[in-house]
Amino acid sequence: MSALLEIADLKAFYGASQALFGVTFSVGEGEVVALMGRNGMGKTTTIHSLCRMLTNTRGSIRFLDQDIVRLPSHRTARLGVGLVPEGRRCFPNLSVAENLSAAARPGEWDFKQVAQLFPRLEERRHQRASTLSGGEQQMLAIGRALMTNPKLLVLDEATEGLAPVVRQEIWAAIRQLKQSGLSILVVDKTLSELTRVADRCVILEKGVNAWQGTPGELSDKVRDRYLGV
Numbered sequence: 001m002s003a004l005l006e007i008a009d010l011k012a013f014y015g016a017s018q019a020l021f022g023v024t025f026s027v028g029e030g031e032v033v034a035l036m037g038r039n040g041m042g043k044t045t046t047i048h049s050l051c052r053m054l055t056n057t058r059g060s061i062r063f064l065d066q067d068i069v070r071l072p073s074h075r076t077a078r079l080g081v082g083l084v085p086e087g088r089r090c091f092p093n094l095s096v097a098e099n100l101s102a103a104a105r106p107g108e109w110d111f112k113q114v115a116q117l118f119p120r121l122e123e124r125r126h127q128r129a130s131t132l133s134g135g136e137q138q139m140l141a142i143g144r145a146l147m148t149n150p151k152l153l154v155l156d157e158a159t160e161g162l163a164p165v166v167r168q169e170i171w172a173a174i175r176q177l178k179q180s181g182l183s184i185l186v187v188d189k190t191l192s193e194l195t196r197v198a199d200r201c202v203i204l205e206k207g208v209n210a211w212q213g214t215p216g217e218l219s220d221k222v223r224d225r226y227l228g229v
Contacts, residue, residue: 003062004029004152004183005050010059012042012049012207019045022059024209025202027152032174032184034198034215036191036227042207043187044086047156050185051083052076064151078105082150086157086187088141092130096121099129099140100147107149114143117173135166142173151183158188171197191227203227 005027012020020042027033035043048054050061052073061069068076077083091099100111100121115122118139124132129140138159145153158174159167171193177184178197188194195201195215203211203226210226211218 002029003027004031004064005185006060006062007046007050008060008062010046010049010057010061012045012054012058013056014054015056018207020049020057020207022208023204025212027183027185028199030181030183031199032178032186032197034194034201035185035187035204036194036201037204037210038227042204044156045207046204047083047154047185047187050076051081051154077148080149080151082145082148082153084138084141084145084153084155084158086160088134088137090129090132090137090140090144093128095126095128096132096140097125099144103144103147105148109146109149111147114146117146117176118143118169133166135162135169138162138166138170139173142170146177153177153182153184155184155186155188158186159190159193160188167193191223 003026008024010020010023011018023042023046035046037043045054049057052071057069063079063081097111100114120136121139121143124136129137132140159170167190174197195218198215200214201218205226211222
């Protein structure tokens with residue numbers, strides 16, 4: 001499996017404070033990788049570094065075999081990194097259709113395709129994003145990222161704060177996206193669902209790699225040490 005994304009010895013800083021201390025992992029073509037760890041261990045910092053929202057970084061980030069560490073965030077997005085950010089961040093005063101069209105780039109994913117994945121967005125297409133439920137806003141955030149026709153979909157806290165029935169809808173959509181061959185990097189606290197969908201897991205602990213392997217190799221000892229409360 002060829003690597004779509006390769007992160008090597010990534011260090012990241014907030015001012016004088018260092019948050020990442022040499023994170024290394026890859027995402028292959030058509031692969032789903034779960035980025036895991038307790039709160040505050042560096043998962044979102046890694047994603048912000050990848051998407052060039054945090055630029056005070058050292059090390060290597062290669063996407064499509066291109067070094068992107070000096071690229072601004074909008075150029076990284078144009079290369080094919082589609083981010084679903086923590087907290088959703090939909091445009092509140094725009095309608096569902098306007099949120100989706102604002103991100104649209106040519107490719108397979110258009111409003112019709114997104115509406116097939118999330119039929120509720122078709123029902124709400126004329127509603128302002130601010131009037132949607134949390135689950136509907138998350139569907140919209142995923143749809144908006146898909147409308148950029150990404151080569152890599154990055155989901156930061158994919159189902160955080162959502163009702164159980166909505167979480168299942170989101171996970172069902174992620175499984176469909178995996179079956180379509182889309183490469184996905186996903187962060188979430190729902191360990192059971194993550195391990196069902198992921199091909200590989202990467203655990204961070206205090207800004208460094210603590211463990212990598214397949215879900216089947218994720219032992220109770222590793223779970224308790226790095227993921228337990």
